[in-house]
Amino acid sequence: MSEFKTVLQPASVSCPRPLPSTAAHECEVTLNIGxxxxxxxxxxxxxxxxxxxxxxARLWEAYRNSPDDGFFRHYVSGVGTPFTEIGEAKPPSTGAAFGGGGEARIVYGLLQVINSVHRYLNGDQARFDQKQLAALCSETRVSSNNPDVQNQSALSAEQKILDDLGLSQGLVSAEDGSFFGIARTGERRRFMRKMATELQQQVQARATLPKVKGIYIDVFGFSRGAAQARVFVTWLHDLLLIDSKLFGVDSYVRMLGLFDTVASVGWNAGAGGHRHSAWATASNLRIHQEVKNCVHYVALHELRTNFPCDSVAVGGSLPDKCHEHHCPGAHSDVGGGYGPGEQGKGVRLQRINPQDPESGMRAVPDDQIKLANLPLNEMYQAALKTCEAHESVPWIDLNSEIAKDAGLPARFGLDRLAMVRQSVQQYFELCDVPAGVETFEALRQHGLRYLAWRYQINKSDGFEKLSSVVRAKSLDEAGYRFYLKGQAIFKNQIRLLSNPSPTVDWTAHEEERKAFHSHASEIFKDMKTLEVKSAVGSFFDDWVHDSYAGFIARFYEDSREFTAKVAHRAAEGQGYVRWRGSYAGSDDRLNALLPENMQQGQDQRRTA
Known part of the structure; x- marks a missing residue:
């Protein structure tokens, strides 16, 4: 059984047994699909x-893309953005808020596995072109009850594509079902098995050259993309990779690399939902037992209600071959995505005039000074280790000339990685949180230290004097504005929690108070008494983004001030003073309203 670790500890991955070796003179090959x-x-x-x-995206850059040599890489854009891979110019309105479009991306991944093998065997010709992918990755229906269905002119372009493929609908929402208690095979399963059989026949045909002897699959994801990656692997084993065979070829998922999994599909927890709706069920999110290695990096200082973490643990235990590492920082401090200089972080000091030693220093944005670069490099090293004894390695050596020409050393922050690691190491040494605690408890303990630091800063009225805030004012004007809005929300929440008496403006803020986390008063009590070392506070100031403040900007993109405030309060009414929610293989949300026996168990393990 694996144990919970920090990002400073290398993941204890292994290089699984090599697939059957190949012989060049026999025209044999092993494929790698990322x-x-x-x-x-x-x-x-x-x-x-x-x-x-x-x-x-940076790992994608470091994965070889050479179809003629059997290396394939496929990038899938995040929900809430255009899905250009299938010609979708505008994302669905439900994408960012509720994970709309996630299932289409999972189906796309499955189809690209088929495409990769088909391309290798057929002169780089894909089985499905972009228009076919668009139709397949949709909910479009070709109604069999339509009397005009035989009339091709009555069909839309997508319907005609699906009809030509022998489908009555696209593969989204096309799962197995039942009718009056009788099991019915869904269109997705039927179609995938048909395609797999066709491809297997070509793979195994005597005349087919080169001979594919093995297929390695590597899968990575961040945020909802991590949830998609987990479900992709589950569906891959259910639909295509059966009994360690993919299209009749020995195959396995060599590496499943995850950055801070957040499913959040469906209505938010505040509305009574667990956000494991549609494709993102708890069972689909569990790590499949046939996966050879799974590494998950979890953000310790993410506080938003809408970003609960889905641990790879089941209950309190990590499955075999699964490794969960805790990382300081907010969600995108672990998975990446912050620009250098955003909220005044990710900067280095540079002399204003290098020729004049008296000219003073100024902050300069630097992409290599980010917390996210540490889990990025740890993930790369783990992935590299999983294939060290294999004939073909899909990863580009970061010290190679090819990597240097592509700018990969800078993209991975190699020049300043030691500085990032040293800062993280100092944080863990000084934060006074015991090592090895379960993820839900680590989220409570580390989150509390961030909140206690913010409380101390607020008490001394020192927020606008923080180094990051001062830098943000000049480097990130828009971010600075929302940084201040976040502080105003924090300050107001502290005021309300400090004055629980009904005589203090209770009526005017009753609804606001009702939205607070169920343990807000208890957390607030601990915030006031916990002493945070100055070095830990400096770490928060210099490195950890305020994701709650940054998230406010999303509500102002197309809204006026009043509308944006109302929408933000509806989505994130719990404010800052909360424990990050988490799941561990089920729909039970930890660190929130728990069954009484589980809550008592957590309370007994609390140390701060």
């Missing part, structure tokens, strides 16, 4: 600022 599911609102293609690319 799938990279990006996080909500993240899209390396649509957004031009490369320094805001996530760790998933």
């Amino acid at each position: 799938l990279f599911f990006d996080g909500t609102g993240n899209n390396k293609t649509f957004y031009s600022q490369r320094d805001t690319n996530t760790n998933v």
Whole structure:
């Protein structure tokens, strides 16, 4: 059984047994297929600022893309952004808020596994082109009850594509079902098995050259993309990778790399939902037992209600071959996505005039000074280790000339990685949180230290004097504005929690108080008494983003002040003073309203 660790400890992954060896003179080959599911609102293609690319996008850059040699990589943009891979220019309105479009991305990943093998065997010709992918990754229906269905002119372009493929609908929401208690095979399963059989026949045909002897699959994801990656692997084993065979070829998922999984599909917890709706069920999110290695990096200082973490643990235990590591920082401090200089973090000091030693210093944004670079490099090293004894390695050596020409050393922050690691190491040494605690408890303990520090800063009226706030004022004007709005919300919440008496403006703020976390008063009590070392506070100031404040900006994109405030309060009414929610293999939300016996168990283990 694996144990919970920090990001400073290398993941204890293994290099699984090599698939059957190949012989060049026999024209044999092993394929490597990498799938990279990006996080909500993240899209390396649509957004031009490369320094805001996530760790998933950067890992994608380091994965070989050479179809002729059997290396395939597939990038999947995050929900809430255009899905250009299937020609979708505008994301569904439910994408960012409720995970709309997530299932289409999972189906796309499955189809690209088929495409990869088909391309290798057929002169780089895909089985499905973009228009076919668009139709397949949809809920479009070709009604069999329509008397005009035989009339091709009555069908839309997507309907005609599906009809030509022998389908009555797209593969989204096409799962197995039942009718009056009788099990019915869904269109997705029927179609995937048909495609797998066709491809298997070609793979195993005597005349087919080269001979595919093995297929390695590597999968990575961040945020909802991590949830998609987990469900992709579950569905892959259910639909295509059966009994360690993919299209009749020995295959396995070698590496499942995850950055801070957040499912959040469906209505939010405040409305009574557990956010494991549609494709993101708790059972689908569990790590499949056939996965050879799974590494999950979890953010310790994420406080937003809408970003509960889905641990890879089941109950309080990590499954075999699963490794969960705790990382300081907010959600995107772990998965990446913050630009250098955002909220005054990710900067280095540079002399204003290098020729004049008396000219003073100024802050300069630096993409290599980010917390996210540590889990990025740890994930890369873990992935590299899983294939160290294999004939073909899909990862580009970061010290190679190829990597240098592509700018990968800078993209992975290698020049300043030691500085990032040293800062993280100092934090863990000084934060006074015991090592090895379960994820839900680590979220409570580390989150409390951040809140206690913010309480101390607020008490001394020192927020606007913080180094990061001063830097943000000049480097990130928009971020600075919302940084201050976040502080105003924090200050108001502290005021309300400090004055529980009904005589103090109770009626005017009754609804606001009702929205607070169920343990807000208890957390507030601990915030006031916990002493945070100055070095820990400096770490928070210099490195950890206030994701709650940054999230406010999303509500102002297309709204006026009053509308934005109302919408934000509805979504994040619990405010700052809360424990991050988490799940561990079920729909029971930890660190929130728990069954009494579980809550008592947590309370007994609390140390701060």
